Amino acid sequence: MSMAEVIGMKDVAAPLASGLEGVVVAETRLSEVDGERGKLTLAGHDVEELAGDGGATFEDVCGLLWGGTLPAAAEREAIRGAIAEGRARAFALLGRLGDALQAGDGMDALRAAVAHLGSDAPPAAIAGAVATFAAAWSRRRAGEAPVAPDPALRLSADYLRMVRGAAASEAEARELDTYLVTVSDHGMNASTFAARVVTSTGSDAISAVVAAIGALKGPLHGGAPGPVLDMLDAIGAATGEGGGTGGHAGGAERWIQAELGAGRRIMGMGHRIYRVRDPRAAVLERAIERLGRTSGGARGARLALARAVERAAEAALRARHPDRPLRANVEFYTAVLLDALGLPRALFSPTFAVGRVAGWCAHIDEQRRAGRLIRPSSRYIGGVPGAVGVRSAALTPQSS
Secondary structure, X not given: OOHHHHHOHHHHHOOOOHHHOOOOOOOOOOEEEEOOOOEEEEOOEEHHHHXXXXXXXXXXXXXXXXXXXXXXXXXXXXHHHHHHHHHHHHHHHHHHOOOHHHOOOHHHHHHHHHOOOOOOOOHHHHHHHHHHHHHHHHXXXXXXXXXXXXXXXXXXXXXXHHHHOOOOOHHHHHHHHHHHHHOOOOXXXXXXXXXXXXXXXXXXHHHHHHHHHHHHOOOOXXXXXXXXXXXXXXXXXXXXXXXXXXXXXHHHHHHHHHHHHOOOOOOOEOOOOOOOOOHHHHHHHHHHXXXXXXXXXHHHHHHHHHHHHHHHHHHHHHHHOOOOOOOEOHHHHHHHHHHHOOOOHHHHHHHHHHHHHHHHHHHHHHHXXXXXXXXXXXOOOOOOOOOOOOOOHHHOOOOO
């Protein structure tokens, strides 16, 4: 008896979408990812206009994703105040988190800390708490005391202050806002889908956010910006540009060819959806350029190296995979920008969560409104009772 006869031709013939690629699981007003044209739309706004020239703040994008429109001045101030209150309440919880912030990995710490929030926490409280917990973990990892939040500041400025222990310039706060807005939502990505699956069961928002953090931790999702910086450091050192500053196209090409020859991936290159350059990479590249104009020095040199590495990597990957476009993704320039802002690379993935939590909370609300349990099917390919060559262990006579 063939497998088709055992389980039925209908099941065998049903299309299998490995990784759910191409499967539409929800309708959303929150974001659209156009992989062919390299466009990201956030609730009706092009990300390059919103986060770049538009100068939107994190509070602006929260208002957009949670309310459907960019907030007016009074509403923006209300959102800023609510998120600031969330930061303060989370700071008051630090002494009651047990050993959550002692974890060696920032995403492990963030996941454990967020789990201590009340299940009925509103989006602003969750967003504020994620920033406070991430900053507090980073401070403790460096052997320093956490810094209390300042409710007078917007989240970007306060986050930099809580991490570094010193006030950020307006230029620095603006470019962190650029980053947070850029990564705030991105279609049905793995962490967002995880949040929606948990929400679809009727569970609470904190459970959904904890699941999303676990998904974002993975190196195939949000865990790659740190390794991008490691790559730039290695190329800079190999080309005689100490500490990863400056750029040398020939050295970058040799290093990349050696990595590919050894069967290793080039971090920050390629994306599951985009067939052209990730539009978020362009937004962040311009943010680094603006920072370089205000401060110059190492920031400008690191950007020059990153651009040389991007060109060399793109050329090498095109030669090896002519039918498979592999261009820079968001993580490539995330690494350079967050480093330029003085954030330690161990904090890069938690900082991604600081921005993406805005989208998670919006999707949680949207999924609740849909009210439908997410329950896909699978195709069984194991043994079938009664089939030739298959016997149940429970029915096999045992010797005494």
